Amino acid sequence: xxxxxxxxxxxxxxxxxxxxxxxxxxxxxxxxxxxxxxxxxxxxxxxxxxxxxxxxxxxxxxxxxxxxxxxxxxxxxxxxxxxxxxxxxxxxxxxxxxxxxxxxxxxxxxxxxxxxxxxxxxxxxxxxxxxxxxxxxxxxxxxxxxxxxxxxxxxxxxxxxxxxxxxxxxxxxxxxxxxxxxxxxxxxxxxxxxxxxxxxxxxxxxxxxxxxxxxxxxxxxxxxxxxxxxxxxxxxxxxxxxxxxxxxxxxxxxxxxxxxxxxxxxxxxxxxxxxxxxxxxxxxxxxxxxxxxxxxxxxxxxxxxxxxxxxxxxxxxxxxxxxxxxxxxxxxxxxxxxxxxxxxxxxxxxxxxxxxxxxxxxxxxxxxxxxxxxxxxxxxxxxxxxxxxxxxxxxxxxxxxxxxxxxxxxxxxxxxxxxxxxxxxxxxxxxxxxxxxxxxxxxxxxxxxxxxxxxxxxxxxxxxxxxxxxxxxxxxxxxxxxxxxxxxxxxxxxxxxxxxxxxxxxxxxxxxxxxxxxxxxxxxxxxxxxxxxxxxxxxxxxxxxxxxxxxxxxxxxxxxxxxxxxxxxxxxxxx
Amino acid sequence: xxxxxxxxxxxxxxxxxxxxxxxxxxxxxxxxxxxxxxxxxxxxxxxxxxxxxxxxxxxxxxxxxxxxxxx
Numbered sequence: 001x002x003x004x005x006x007x008x009x010x011x012x013x014x015x016x017x018x019x020x021x022x023x024x025x026x027x028x029x030x031x032x033x034x035x036x037x038x039x040x041x042x043x044x045x046x047x048x049x050x051x052x053x054x055x056x057x058x059x060x061x062x063x064x065x066x067x068x069x070x071x072x073x074x075x076x077x078x079x080x081x082x083x084x085x086x087x088x089x090x091x092x093x094x095x096x097x098x099x100x101x102x103x104x105x106x107x108x109x110x111x112x113x114x115x116x117x118x119x120x121x122x123x124x125x126x127x128x129x130x131x132x133x134x135x136x137x138x139x140x141x142x143x144x145x146x147x148x149x150x151x152x153x154x155x156x157x158x159x160x161x162x163x164x165x166x167x168x169x170x171x172x173x174x175x176x177x178x179x180x181x182x183x184x185x186x187x188x189x190x191x192x193x194x195x196x197x198x199x200x201x202x203x204x205x206x207x208x209x210x211x212x213x214x215x216x217x218x219x220x221x222x223x224x225x226x227x228x229x230x231x232x233x234x235x236x237x238x239x240x241x242x243x244x245x246x247x248x249x250x251x252x253x254x255x256x257x258x259x260x261x262x263x264x265x266x267x268x269x270x271x272x273x274x275x276x277x278x279x280x281x282x283x284x285x286x287x288x289x290x291x292x293x294x295x296x297x298x299x300x301x302x303x304x305x306x307x308x309x310x311x312x313x314x315x316x317x318x319x320x321x322x323x324x325x326x327x328x329x330x331x332x333x334x335x336x337x338x339x340x341x342x343x344x345x346x347x348x349x350x351x352x353x354x355x356x357x358x359x360x361x362x363x364x365x366x367x368x369x370x371x372x373x374x375x376x377x378x379x380x381x382x383x384x385x386x387x388x389x390x391x392x393x394x395x396x397x398x399x400x401x402x403x404x405x406x407x408x409x410x411x412x413x414x415x416x417x418x419x420x421x422x423x424x425x426x427x428x429x430x431x432x433x434x435x436x437x438x439x440x441x442x443x444x445x446x447x448x449x450x451x452x453x454x455x456x457x458x459x460x461x462x463x464x465x466x467x468x469x470x471x472x473x474x475x476x477x478x479x480x481x482x483x484x485x486x487x488x489x490x491x492x493x494x495x496x497x498x499x500x501x502x503x504x505x506x507x508x509x510x511x512x513x514x515x516x517x518x519x520x521x522x523x524x525x526x527x528x529x530x531x532x533x534x535x536x537x538x539x540x541x542x543x544x545x546x547x548x549x550x551x552x553x554x555x556x557x558x559x560x561x562x563x564x565x566x567x568x569x570x571x572x573x574x575x
Numbered sequence: 576x577x578x579x580x581x582x583x584x585x586x587x588x589x590x591x592x593x594x595x596x597x598x599x600x601x602x603x604x605x606x607x608x609x610x611x612x613x614x615x616x617x618x619x620x621x622x623x624x625x626x627x628x629x630x631x632x633x634x635x636x637x638x639x640x641x642x643x644x645x646x
Binding site: 256257258260261366369370374377378381382385386389452453454456457458459460461462463464465466467468469470471473476477480481482483484485486492493 | 576584587588590591594595598599600601602603605606607612613614615616617618619621622623624625626627628629630632633636637638639640641643644
């Protein structure tokens with residue numbers, strides 16, 4: 001059984017997460033890289049089908065459900081674990097290394113889960129371990145953001161579990177299958193739980209709140225796993241659900257609007273995750289074979305270029321200690337390699353021909369066209385304009401090329417960070433130039449050619465005129481020292497009022513009650529010591545004070561004698 | 576932007592026009608395919624609209640001071 005468990009890619013990485021603390025520090029970073037490689041080897045050697053079952057109560061868990069969809073998602077998760085491992089090679093913090101490995105294990109576990117309990121188990125592992133990657137930054141802002149992040153994900157996990165339990169109790173399958181498009185309590189809870197992890201507005205604010213505050217290396221892993229594993233679950237459970245088409249388009253544009261406004265470079269990238277995941281969510285909603293292929297391909301491409309972009313932004317923060325557009329600028333010549341590699345990621349996300357965004361994004365957009373969602377298609381193209389505008393133009397221009405806006409030194413960027421970016425840039429280009437390398441492994445057979453004259457014309461015109469628009473209006477896109485209020489307002493701003501109402505008011509109330517009770521007890525005990533003091537107050541008689549509460553020995557002796565008499569009499573009567 | 580940058584952009588746009596009117600096949604026709612250089616127009620209008628609408632929304636209710644949540 002133990003040997004069989006080692007054929008589960010997620011278990012290999014969990015083992016890695018447990019073993020890493022036992023490995024000496026100087027070889028730990030190298031050891032980190034072996035586990036994703038082992039998982040990659042294993043997942044490509046597995047046949048298709050449900051390969052491992054474990055009894056659990058009256059259920060049978062399916063830990064290893066392999067098909068084309070899970071294999072391609074598993075592959076990209078493992079690839080990015082390796083690339084992230086190279087990027088974080090210089091990090092000695094074993095907590096971060098283990099957490100990142102376990103986080104990747106969570107994403108892989110979700111991918112190969114054949115039943116709902118296995119899925120939920122790994123879903124929660126992701127939530128817990130990724131939180132550590134925020135807290136590991138060890139700033140006040142990251143502490144608070146991490147707490148908000150884990151609370152929101154605990155809520156999301158609760159929604160998903162509620163949905164699963166309702167689904168099972170109403171006779172639904174324990175195995176993960178497409179859910180029929182009917183809005184029952186079970187399906188609504190499950191969809192909402194998965195939508196939260198997919199960062200679908202209004203349930204998305206955790207992403208833009210937490211990712212910019214995570215550690216430099218942690219954010220690279222975070223940009224890959226949570227949202228894309230949720231997209232995978234959407235494909236598994238909700239393909240063809242119409243609501244997702246409109247939700248997807250809305251989030252594609254939502255992210256674009258916010259990316260205009262925010263000032264932190266990783267926050268701009270975070271809002272573009274929301275935007276890009278919008279394409280995938282819309283693709284799931286369209287639900288045709290071409291759309292599912294497009295969604296899968298776009299998730300694959302997105303993980304590569306988005307992690308590359310986060311690595312570039314991370315390198316800037318590592319070198320300068322600054323992360324805001326209003327503080328950066330004017331140092332492109334001091335990090336030409338980073339700028340060049342970042343721009344490959346930017347070209348990819350913007351859909352430049354010969355980069356991987358072109359071969360996947362165009363597939364989702366075309367799928368919308370073929371399914372006669374023409375407005376959806378136009379709006380997705382509009383979102384794509386916004387993507388180039390921010391990630392390809394605004395961010396690099398104001399970070400590296402614009403005028404220098406504050407004093408800072410540009411430190412050295414570790415070579416491993418550049419190598420990791422090189423890996424990312426290589427794959428972004430490789431899949432862009434040879435799309436068949438990806439298309440051959442998509443869930444359905446692909447009958448789509450991205451390199452048509454039509455697509456070339458489309459992208460050339462869009463990119464050229466977006467650039468012209470940017471250049472003419474670039475002053476308007478300059479960062480401002482502000483923050484953008486998002487739906488996290490609903491749980492951040494009232495926090496002070498809620499804390500006052502639920503913590504301070506009851507605290508004060510209990511405080512007052514305690515004081516009253518104690519002083520009452522104090523008074524009562526005083527009273528019980530000598531009630532005469534109150535019943536017969538002292539008085540002045542013939543010029544001298546008569547203390548009524550004073551003890552008089554003869555009176556005491558007389559009373560004691562009377563009491564003793566009663567005692568004897570009662571004993572006699574009783575006996 | 577130097578002059579040659581603008582010339583390069585113009586050349587790329589011209590090539591796209593030549594391809595559009597000379598060689599382009601439309602497999603899945605949409606209403607906008609009848610508008611010449613539609614994607615150029617959409618690119619420019621889209622870019623301008625995104626900037627202005629976002630900025631307007633920002634002023635309307637989205638943007639706030641950096642210490643907004645600490646107050």
